[in-house]
Amino acid sequence: MLSPDFREEMTALRQVERLGFSAADVRHIVLTHLDFDHAGGLDDFPHARVHMLQQERDYALQQKTWLDRQRFRPRQWSTRGNWIVYPSRVGEPRFGFDAVRQLQGLPPEILFVPLPGHTHGHAGVAIQHGGGWLLQAGDAYFWHEEMDWRIRAARPACACTRR
């Protein structure tokens, strides 16, 4: 359904290596959520601390439904001992969001922004860059037109139905 690209050179590890670094150089991973297509490469970075919202970890670990067991795959989580979790509702109001927070061991230019919905503990990552802020929104939305209120008002539909 998602048509993932299975070429090894597309893995995060190979892309990091192409930049001249090794897996051991990766010390922090800020994870938006634990869907298999986002968490599948965690085991390639055994020395990294993995930051995520507590609600994401707790819900994924429950493996409640058939769908949960398809999307959250514990066999991808051998680095679980390196996970650092944060309460979802603790943080400061910022950028119009309720609970934006800093992450342990990371500079204040990298912030966690809870964006629940796609998963229970889904989060975005705000990164200060070039005098402004970028938001890595994970799977909070799938198509840029979803963020344009004029288009959304005219054609309210999930982007996944237009693919």
Ligand SMILES: [Zn+2]
């Ligand atoms: Zn997802």
